[in-house]
Amino acid sequence: MSPSTLSPIAFPDVALPESARQLRTEVRAFLDEERARGTVLGRPDSWLAGWDRDFSHRLAEHGWVAMALPTQYGGAGRGFLERYVVIEELLAAGAPVSAHWVSDRQAGPSILQHGTEEQRRFFLPRIAAGQCFFSIGMSEKSSGSDLASVGTRAERTAGGWRLTGTKMWTGGAHVNDYAIVLARTEEAQDRHAGLSQFIVDLRAPGVRIEPIRLMSGEHRFNAFHLEGVEVPDDMLLGQQGDGWQQVTGELAFERSGPERYLSTFPLLVSLLRELEQRTATAEQLTQIGILTARLHSVRRLSLGVAAALDAGASPDTQAALVKDLGTRLEGTLIDTVRSVLPTPADPHATPGSHAELLAFALLHSPGYTLRGGTNEILRGIITRGLEQNR
């Protein structure tokens, strides 16, 4: 094929290995058991809101938490595509995965890549066992998409560092064990230099957690105040001053996963269940079909990024593209569900009823296109990727 403008954002063709098919069957059987137990409730946004340590622990017993970590650190040593299959099954089912979500997706891979041997040996087996949970300490009040502007400081002490500052949107800080905190260790001309990452014990003195309630009233996020928190030297993650590279290296993992288009999927399943009680009109079917086609296509792109990651590539542009498409689809799904079967959203309706799920998905919806980089910023990354490859 002749060179095309699209080549920088070309997506590899995907063929899931037979082991992944087998894995899917096993996960579905596990989910059936958990449904019978009453823990898998088919709720939207379960990677943010479905917090269940015991569920995470049982999942870990099957080897399905941090499953891409090497076996020497307690992981399952499986590939990204196999991990992909497991998490897409969990999200589509609306399973409560938020307790281990950050440990699995970011903290584990990050410690594996940048951590010291000591850190790997300490944290990774605990993460893989579903017994050690992490939060992310990146964003701040004036540092959202402009992450390089973080103001949290780490000052040298005799045995390590003293961290001072306030992180925002720290999901789960009130219930998790550790946070990976991005802090400025050095004033530099280049804002991207002089940043470092630290593993901070959320029970350490000087840590103060203050709830930031969502508009639904839920407590998921926090302001995470570091009031002179002492962090020993061996809790510096990676090289001092390399924080920016480390953080941006994680973004392809963070941006392209199935969570970027499946947060509202359980609502579509709920809609189909509602429609099975009546005869659907052609217009209703058309809208559902168009949505289904889009889900199918976005999933394919998302799998393409997983395949690229599996092959050791850094598909940052593709990941940004998937996240913009996927998170917009999550919003579109809600609009379509409303239009196909007009139902007043009701947060006080029976939990799990269509009206309640709709209310829940809707109240969470503004977050879909914000978390992990706003869509407007992502689109800038896409056009820049195109120009750089010209």
Next chain:
Amino acid sequence: MNTHADTRTHTIDTNTPVISADDYDTAAFYSDPGAIAVVTNTTPPNAVALPSPQASTAELLAAAQEAGRRAVPAPFAETALVARPLLRRAGLPVPEGPISYAIAPELTIRYTHPSDSAVGSAGSSGDDDSLLVTGTLRRVPWARTATTVVVLATAPFGPVLFTVTPDQAHLAPGANLAEEPRDDLHLAALEVPAAQVRRIPRELLEEAELRAALARAALIAGAAERCVELTTAHTGTRAQFGRPLSHFQAVKQEQARLIEETALVRAAVQAAATPLDTGGRPARFAVAAAKTQASASVAEIARIAHQLHGAIGITQLNPLHHATTRLWSWRDEDGDEATWAVRLARSVTADTLWPALTTAP
């Protein structure tokens, strides 16, 4: 498709000069009756080679996308992805040259030679499969230049595939928005000899619909890619207020959406290659999703491409119209997004939606 273009190319005609998709004058082109033969094995980038008959579905789809990207003025996808495989599946010889197809359930078909001991109404059984066909094949792609038209219809004995040549019909020329030939072929009690007729299973009739829809989706993917190329080239060079358009945030935002929507269509088409070969439910799902997505994305792709081209894009001075008029036509041909979306939606329930989405890969 590289390997096939280089090594195992099937040539339709190499004598006719090749006209680059960028250069050809549409009106002059179609007035030349020999011009259809531009689908050749000459050196890219001026032509798109028809892949060898042994090419995989994925390779055929890639080639059809390329044909869509170049606005190849020939029934390329129709020949490679629809007509030839159907003829092979039905056990009929595959003729040289461009071949078109028509899925025409409304034809009136009788036996040419009714059997003496007929049971039922006249013509409901025959002493051979020679058929008398009456009716119209509507908007047949490139009929005027096709060597053969593959027709799928319903005969007294059930689903049937047969071939006609355009000279056996009265041809009423027509065209789509891109001035691609879409001709009506009127058949008046045309006798189709038994040698050109094959009884086919219902699944082949369905496969014909799937092939036609997927071929069209692949063409759409290619033309969408062309929109991206032309648009980024334009915004990268056209300066306003002292800087290129591509430096404006508002332009970047729209351009990214154009790229995304195009990537989505490509992914949907790519995802249908393997299921089409295996057939059954996965093929119905993947192809319905591909044509739904391709057709549904056209509005956004054409809108952004034109918006970012400014006024030049609405003229024939700029090649953009080759792509956008095709996109608008192709989204309706072989089933629009609503038609395929309904089929897609009917195929799933609350319990089967997720398994259907994850059947392939």
